[in-house]
Amino acid sequence: MKAFAYERPATVQDAARLASERPNARFIAGGTNLLDLMKLQIETPATLIDVNRLPLAEVSDTSDGGLRIGALVRNSDLAAHPRMRQDYAVLGKALLAGASGQLRNKATTAGNLLQRTRCYYFYDTSKPCNKREPGSGCAAIGGFNRIMAVLGASDACIATNPSDMNVAMRVLDATVETMDAQGQSRKIPMAEFHRLPGDTPQIETSLKPGELITAVTLPKPIEGVHLYRKVRDRASYAFATVSVAAIITKGEGGKPRSAKLAFGGLAHKPWRVEAAEAALVETGSADAASERVLEGARGYGSNDFKIPLTRRTLRATVAEALRV
C-alpha cells in the first residue's frame, strides 16, 4: 500500500469539493473493494476521502411511491428493509446473493455501484491490463477467462461488472443521484451509469471527477413476480457466471403479460435488451428473448459456456416466474 492522505469532510459538498481539488482522490465508505485494491497497488489514491459520517444512510419513501436509498445504506440493511420484501424483491434477492454476510455488513449502496471488476489479470499488476494501465494490453484475451464478458466487450477489455445489486437496479430502472463540487445535483439513469469498455476500459461510469453519489432512487414498485437467479461456481461468496434479474407478470395462455429482464456476469455493465423483453411477451418463448439478448455474443475460450448457459438460465427463470 502506498502512503496516502486521509480526510473526513463534514458535508456532502465538502466531500465533493475535496475530491475535485485533490489530484487522484478516492471516496471510501465500506472499503470492501478499495482496500484490497490499494494493498495490491491497483488503486493508488493520493487522498482518501472518508464519507462514512455523511448523512447519507437513510432509506425513505418518495412522493411518487418509490424509494430513495442513501448512498451509505449498507447492503445488509437494505436487504432487510421491509420494502425490499414488499415491493422490490428482485433487489433484496440480488443483494443477498452477493458476497458474504460479513462483506454485506460493510458494503454500501454507492460502493457496490462502483465495485470494480474481478478480472484475474486486472488484479495482477505484473500482467497487462488496459483497465489498470491503459495501453498495456489485455491479458484476459487469450488467457484464462472463465469469468469474463461475452457481450459488449472490446479488443481492449473483456472484463465484467461483478455486482449482483447493479443487475437488479438496472431491471428496476433505478436512478443514481449525485452532487458535484459546486453543490449541483444530477440524476443519472442506471442505463447510462455504467459504460462499455470500448477503447477506454479505465472509465467505468459516467460520473465526473469529484462527483459524489448521494442516493439511488427506485421508481414506484413494478408489478409482477420478482426473481433473481444467480448461477455460480460455489454456493456462497462467488461471483455470478450468469445471473438474471426478472420481473414478470403472467398473462393469458401461460404467456407473460409483461417482462423486464437484466443480466449479470455477461458484460462490463448490467445487460438489458428491451427488445428481448418485447419478444418474450410477444412469443412467450424464453429462447426468442435469449436470441435478442445474445445478439453479437462471443466467447473467448474458457467463458464460451456462458452463451448457452444464458439461454438455459433465462428459460428456467421465465418458467419459474410463470409457475408461481
Added chain:
Amino acid sequence: MDMNQPIGTTPLDRDGGLVGRPIDRIDGRLKVTGRAPYAYEVRDLKNPAYGFVVESTIAKGTIRRLDIDAAKRAPGVLLVLTHDNVPEQGEKKEQVFPQLQGTDIRFHGQPIAFVVAETFEQARAAAALVKADYAVDKPQASLREAKPNAVEPKAMQTPPDSKLGDFDGAFAAAPVKLDVEYTTPVQIHAQMEPHATLANWETGPDGERLTLYTANQMLNRGQASLAQVLKLKPENVRLISHYIGGGFGSKLQPQPEATLAALASKSLKRPVKVALTRQQEFHVATHRSDTIQHIRLGADANGRLTAIAHESWSAATPGDGFYETSANVTRALYAAENRITQHRLANLNKPVASAMRAPGEAVGQLAFECAMDELAEQLKLDPVELRIRNEPEQDPEKKVPFSTRQLVACMREGAQRFGWDKRGAVGATRDGQWLVGMGMAAAARLNPLMPSQASVRLNPDGTLTVRMAMTDIGTGTYTILAQIAGEMMGLPVERIRVEIGDTAYPKAAGSGGSFGAGSAGSALYVACDNLRQALLTQSGLNPEGAMFADGRVQSGNRSEALTDLAGAQGIEAKGEIKPGAMKEKFSQHSYGAHFAEVGVDADTGEIQLRRMLGVFTGGRILNQKTARSQALGGMIFGIGAALMEAAEVDTRYGHFVNHDLAEYHVPAHADVPAIDAVFLPELDDKANPLKSKGLGEVSICGAGAALANAVYNATGVRIREYPLTLDKVLDGWDERDGHAQRRT
C-alpha cells in the same frame, strides 16, 4: 521401542479410559480467546524488522538488471537483499532451496529480492519499487504438452514403477475392459494461517545461532534442512512452532520466507519477521501438481479384475524431483494377477510442487475410484459389490498380510446407514429442478510410523510435563497427547502439561503423512511406560498387576501417591519409537468408504451436495471428537476437489491465474450440508503401541470420487476432468443430445 512385534495387551486397553474420549481441545480456549500466539504474533523478541518477498513476474529467463535504488531510499527501509548481497548459502536440502541464487528465473513467483523495513507497510510499499528488467524466455508450463517427454523420476520412498504378471496379455484377453484418462488440476493448500516466520540470527561465543519462530509441521526436518542451506550446525538452529493454523503439507518444510528472514536477520543483526500474503501463498509456497492419469482395467464377466494399469504424470519445478504418487495406493487396494503402476515427471516452469494432504492417494483415488465406478456400470454391478468381489486376501503386490483391513465392513456399514439401496438408475431420480444421484468410493491411505522421541517428567506437585518437538497443526495433538499421558499415568488431563513445538525438546516425527499422532503418541507411550517402571522400582511396589489411577499407583494392598514418589526433584523418563519389522511383515493402511448424494440443476448444471457419509477405520481412535472433525475436514477437501478447486495455469506466463481466495474456490458453508463421519471399532496391534492408525488423510481419499460418481448417477454425464464445474455438465448434455462440441 522398535516396532518388531505386535504390542500385546497395554494399559490403554482398559474399558472406559481417557484415550478415545471426545474431550474438548485443551488448547481450544487459548485459541478462541486469542492467547495462543501463532508465529507472526510472537512478541518474545524485541524490535523486529519486517520483511516482504519480491516475486519474479516471469516464469523463465534471466534478470538483466534489478533496480533497487528507489526501494533502498524508501521510508523505513533497512535492507534490500538480492542475489548481489545475499549471504553465502549451502546446497538445497529436500525441497528447501537456497534463496536469491544468481539471475536465473525458473518459475513465476520465485523470490528475487527481500525488502526489510521498520514496519510491514513500509516493507511492502518499498517492495513495489523494486524493478526487474528480464530477458524473458518462453516458459514450459503445460503438463499436457510436456507429457510425451516426461521422465522416470528418482524414487521417493517407494519406486516409481511396479509390475506384476503380464498386464498386456491379461488386458487384451479380458472380456470386459476400461481404458480411460482422468485429469486433476493444480490444487492449493489454502491453509488459514499463511507462512510466517520471526527469525533471529545471533553471533555468540559459541558461534552462530539461529532461532526461528515459524509455522512448520516437521520441526526436526526443517532444522536439518535449514542448517544445511544456511551453513549452520543443526544444533545451532532452533525452530519454535507452538501453534499452527493448518498446514495440509504446505508447512512440511520451511518455505522461502523462513530462509529469507533468517538471511536478513544475519545481515541486519536484528530479528526479522515476515508473512506471505494470501496471493503470494500461491506461487512462493508450494502446491499440489496437476496430474494426468491413464487407467486401464480388465475384468472377467463376473467383475473380477484380471488386469490393472494405473499410470500417472505430474510436474515438478526445475531442479526438483517431487512427483505425485497417484498410483501408489493402487498397488494395494484391489486384487488382480497382472498389474502395472507407473509415475512419470515433467520438469516445468511452475512453482514448487510438493505434498498436499494425502499426496498421491488423494488425486489417485479421485481417478481410480471413478474408473471402478465406470467398470461397475459396464458390468451392471453395484459399485460396492464390484469392490467386494475384488477384495484381496493379502497385499496384492507385497504379498504380505494386511495388519487390519475392514474396507468391506466400512462399505457395508456405510451403505446401510446411507440408504444406498435406494440409489436409482442413472438419470432416473428427480426432485423438482434437481436431478438426484448417489455415488460411493473406497478410501485407503498408507499408515506409516516414524521415529519419534519424548520425555515425561513427574513434577513434585503431581503434574506431569510432556516434552517433544512435535507440532499441533490444528488437528488436536495437544489434546491426544494429554489423554495418552493421563491414561498411562492415572492422571486427569488437567494435570498434564503438554510442551511441544520446539526443537529444544526431544526429536519428534512432526505432523504429516498421517503419522503424527501414531508416532509421537507412541514415543509418549514408551516414555510413560518407562516412567511407570521407574516409579514402581522406586516405590518397591510389585509391578505385577500395578494400577495407575487417580494420582496414585496401587499394587496388591499397597498404594502410593505419585506426589510422594516424585520427590523434591521430580522424576523424568524418556521414550522412543522406531519403525521395525511390522512395517515389512504387514501391509498397513487406514480404510474407509464415502457415500454422497448430489443434486444437479437440470437447467444450469450446477452441482450441490445434498448429504455425505464417511465410514472409516483407523485403529484405536484417540479422541472421537477431534478425529471426527479431522475426518469431516478431509471430506470437505474432497467436496472442493470434486466441485471447484483448481489453480488455473496460464501457460503464456506460467502462473496461477486465480491466485486469491475469491477466485480459487474452496467450499463455503453453503456448499457443505449435513455430512457425517463415523469410525468402526478397530485395534491394530501391528501398527504401533497405541494400536492406532493414521486418520489425517484417509478421509480425503476417494471423497471427491464419491461426488463425481454421484453426478454420473444423477445425470449420465461422466466427467473425467476435475473439478466438475457446471460447464462440463452442460458439455456432457450437449454431447448426449448430439449438439456439436463447443469446447476445444
